[in-house]
Amino acid sequence: MPPTLSHSVARLSGYKAQPWPLLLALTALNGCSLAPKYTPPQLPVPAEWPQGAAYETSTPGAATVSQIGWREFYRDERLRTVVDQSLTNNRDLRIATLNIERARAVYRIRRADQFPTIEALASGTAQRIPGSISPTGGGSTVRDYRVEVGFASYELDLFGRVRNLKDQALQEYLAVVETQRSAHISLVAEVAAVWVTLATDRALLMLAQNTLESRSRSFDLTQRSYELGVASALDLERARSSVETARDDVAASTRFVAQDLNALHLLVGAPVSEMLLPDASVDPVTALTDLPAGVPSSVLLQRPDILAAERRLIGAHASIGAARAAFFPSIGLTAVGGTASDSLSGLFGGGSGTWTLLPQIVQPIFTAGRNRARLRIAETDREIILADYEKGIQIAFREVADALAGRGTIDGQLASQHALVAATQRTYDLTEARYRAGIDSSLSLLDAQRELYASQQTLIVTQLARETNLVTLYKVLGGGWKAGP
Numbered sequence: 001m002p003p004t005l006s007h008s009v010a011r012l013s014g015y016k017a018q019p020w021p022l023l024l025a026l027t028a029l030n031g032c033s034l035a036p037k038y039t040p041p042q043l044p045v046p047a048e049w050p051q052g053a054a055y056e057t058s059t060p061g062a063a064t065v066s067q068i069g070w071r072e073f074y075r076d077e078r079l080r081t082v083v084d085q086s087l088t089n090n091r092d093l094r095i096a097t098l099n100i101e102r103a104r105a106v107y108r109i110r111r112a113d114q115f116p117t118i119e120a121l122a123s124g125t126a127q128r129i130p131g132s133i134s135p136t137g138g139g140s141t142v143r144d145y146r147v148e149v150g151f152a153s154y155e156l157d158l159f160g161r162v163r164n165l166k167d168q169a170l171q172e173y174l175a176v177v178e179t180q181r182s183a184h185i186s187l188v189a190e191v192a193a194v195w196v197t198l199a200t201d202r203a204l205l206m207l208a209q210n211t212l213e214s215r216s217r218s219f220d221l222t223q224r225s226y227e228l229g230v231a232s233a234l235d236l237e238r239a240r241s242s243v244e245t246a247r248d249d250v251a252a253s254t255r256f257v258a259q260d261l262n263a264l265h266l267l268v269g270a271p272v273s274e275m276l277l278p279d280a281s282v283d284p285v286t287a288l289t290d291l292p293a294g295v296p297s298s299v300l301l302q303r304p305d306i307l308a309a310e311r312r313l314i315g316a317h318a319s320i321g322a323a324r325a326a327f328f329p330s331i332g333l334t335a336v337g338g339t340a341s342d343s344l345s346g347l348f349g350g351g352s353g354t355w356t357l358l359p360q361i362v363q364p365i366f367t368a369g370r371n372r373a374r375l376r377i378a379e380t381d382r383e384i385i386l387a388d389y390e391k392g393i394q395i396a397f398r399e400v401a402d403a404l405a406g407r408g409t410i411d412g413q414l415a416s417q418h419a420l421v422a423a424t425q426r427t428y429d430l431t432e433a434r435y436r437a438g439i440d441s442s443l444s445l446l447d448a449q450r451e452l453y454a455s456q457q458t459l460i461v462t463q464l465a466r467e468t469n470l471v472t473l474y475k476v477l478g479g480g481w482k483a484g485p
Contacts, residue, residue: 033160035321044390045397054405065477069484075287089269096180103173110169116154148338161325164318171315178308189475198260199278200464205253206280212246235442282463309389316382323378334358403473424452
């Protein structure tokens, strides 16, 4: 910078030959923000949950589900241990946690852009200057030594471009944090669901094995009757078919149990000890049987996945502000201060001080529509993110409504199924007694066996549906993030 221009700038600031007070004053300016003001959108779903015969009335004064820790919700100690292991070893959750670290680093970079990067520089040059063009002409050596501290191309954020980029990075970081919380909730629910499904398939396997054993005994009895000429070939083949049906169910259930174990090992991220696996029965694994469902649908706004979508929507507003700032002048500063001398001994002597201040203003004049296109992209991105945010709320509303419909009907279905099993058991006992007394045919006995077996299978599956419904309802209402006591 020419000395005259440097001194002119110094005089305008009220100081003579000292650029630092002016520089600090300009740096302290808080630029205006051109980002549109964020206003939370209206809920795109009804304020209350669906009503009707399929839905239960909520419990007055019940606590918010998201405040119930998963240790409190799941009462089986084995399941709690398995969930603990999954939270430590699951790779998806580990990736989600690492994404937080990455987003935090990106935010720190954007935040650092608001401040000048100060660097120190020490340099020395020596240049030979010939005295004449003759071969014997003399010459001289010019030396220059400098020690300087300063910064280059620091942008004065008068129109909020850098600040809006920082705000957008902050919102993205917060969104990633909420995404990790959502992954945490989903993992807890998935582990519980697979654990209960494994218990169900083990119960179905035991039922199929017991049924196969019972039908094999019946087949042996029918075969002896056939050999004695009492039973017909048709009776024998019908008994054989029932045995093969049970054998097929045993094979299928064995495969399902193995697949459930594989799924559980994957979720946990390590093999699960046999001591932590469920028994062959669908016992309740949740300590709560009546979850609060009468809260307004606005509770969905507290779900981590919805909060993540809202954070990105807020960040999209900041991106618009950064795009708008591109239409206005950009002010950059380069400032250096230090000492300079033609000898090392005089580098720090009196009168060796030097400084340079170089302000630069750039005003876009013709960009062929580039800035306007970037602004349009930012505005369109905001509309896309808004639609995604509203869709997320609608999906969450449906998830809760479906879970509430299951909760409102599953107990009645389970009671009816218990009654059906009891009735088919009595029917089978009576039919077997009549068959042994020679009153009923083997066909009636086989029909009674099939009805009893089918009702027992349906009862186990209905018990599974009840448990998974509670697990799902707990998850979709935002529960499962806190560990609890």
